[in-house]
Amino acid sequence: MQYNLNNKIAIITGATGGIGRALATEFYSMGTGMVLTGRNIEQLNMLCENLTKIKSDAPAPLCICADLTTPGIEEQIIQHAIEHFGRLDILINNAAIIEGQMFLKTDNAFLEKMMHTNFTVPYTLSRLALPHMLKNKYGRIIYITSVTGYTGDAGMSAYAASKGAVASAAKSIAAEYGRRGITANCIAPGIVDTPATKKLPEERYKELKNMIPARRFAHPEEIAYLASFLASERAAYINGQQIHINGGLVR
Numbered sequence: 001m002q003y004n005l006n007n008k009i010a011i012i013t014g015a016t017g018g019i020g021r022a023l024a025t026e027f028y029s030m031g032t033g034m035v036l037t038g039r040n041i042e043q044l045n046m047l048c049e050n051l052t053k054i055k056s057d058a059p060a061p062l063c064i065c066a067d068l069t070t071p072g073i074e075e076q077i078i079q080h081a082i083e084h085f086g087r088l089d090i091l092i093n094n095a096a097i098i099e100g101q102m103f104l105k106t107d108n109a110f111l112e113k114m115m116h117t118n119f120t121v122p123y124t125l126s127r128l129a130l131p132h133m134l135k136n137k138y139g140r141i142i143y144i145t146s147v148t149g150y151t152g153d154a155g156m157s158a159y160a161a162s163k164g165a166v167a168s169a170a171k172s173i174a175a176e177y178g179r180r181g182i183t184a185n186c187i188a189p190g191i192v193d194t195p196a197t198k199k200l201p202e203e204r205y206k207e208l209k210n211m212i213p214a215r216r217f218a219h220p221e222e223i224a225y226l227a228s229f230l231a232s233e234r235a236a237y238i239n240g241q242q243i244h245i246n247g248g249l250v251r
């Protein structure tokens with residue numbers, strides 16, 4: 001029997017991005033009620049319009065257009081989700097900024113922006129979502145981290161640290177709440193075919209592809225398939241893990 005995610009409610013941050021759109025499509029197809037966040041209202045509206053063309057018994061998604069660094073926005077998102085759907089089962093912390101600066105040029109303003117968006121926001125959302133998950137003894141907190149947070153990379157120390165911090169927090173959440181039906185896991189993609197990676201210079205694109213045993217970047221849908229499995233009841237025994245999905249780039 002196939003698993004499904006109907007009767008579940010999920011928040012997906014960064015739904016307007018390359019991976020976010022694939023996540024929203026996968027969860028909508030599985031019947032999940034969703035709160036979708038992004039900063040770009042046109043992209044959010046277009047995403048919601050496209051979702052409704054998919055055959056699904058999912059309720060219409062609730063879209064929230066907001067900058068996640070706005071003070072207090074995390075409380076508002078959780079509150080809207082509960083007011084609208086009455087429960088919360090799944091949180092996918094996907095929104096992030098992917099930017100690099102060489103180590104000696106990394107000033108504190110850049111570091112703080114990176115840590116706030118990529119670590120503090122997912123951490124805060126998780127803390128606020130958890131009490132609602134505990135009520136139903138079911139919760140799936142999923143973080144989209146990165147191979148870079150695991151291996152490090154030149155010019156990416158702040159980004160890597162933000163993702164490494166997330167992976168570390170997930171392990172502690174798993175340790176604290178695993179016995180109460182909650183799992184907290186990370187999905188660490190290698191390089192994914194998204195609008196951002198399509199902008200790479202052709203030479204660099206080829207060079208990166210040749211480094212990957214699969215000789216291609218991940219399709220965003222491949223990240224979404226793993227996320228929907230981790231969100232399902234079938235993944236109840238996977239907890240505190242960082243699952244690498246990188247075509248064999250890191251073994």
Ligand SMILES: NC(=O)c1ccc[n+]([C@@H]2O[C@H](COP(=O)([O-])OP(=O)(O)OC[C@H]3O[C@@H](n4cnc5c(N)ncnc54)[C@H](OP(=O)(O)O)[C@@H]3O)[C@@H](O)[C@H]2O)c1
Nearest residue numbers: 014016017018019038039040067068094095096146191192
């Ligand atoms: N692409 C890759 O190769 C790759 C590899 C490893 C890990 N990842 C991870 O995968 C996740 C998704 O990446 P992606 O490639 O899909 O990136 P993307 O296309 O740039 O999308 C990023 C998303 O995050 C949102 N976002 C960023 N900063 C925000 C803020 N301050 N407030 C609200 N929303 C904000 C963006 O919203 P708007 O577009 O509406 O502004 C967008 O929806 C990230 O966590 C990234 O670190 C990506």
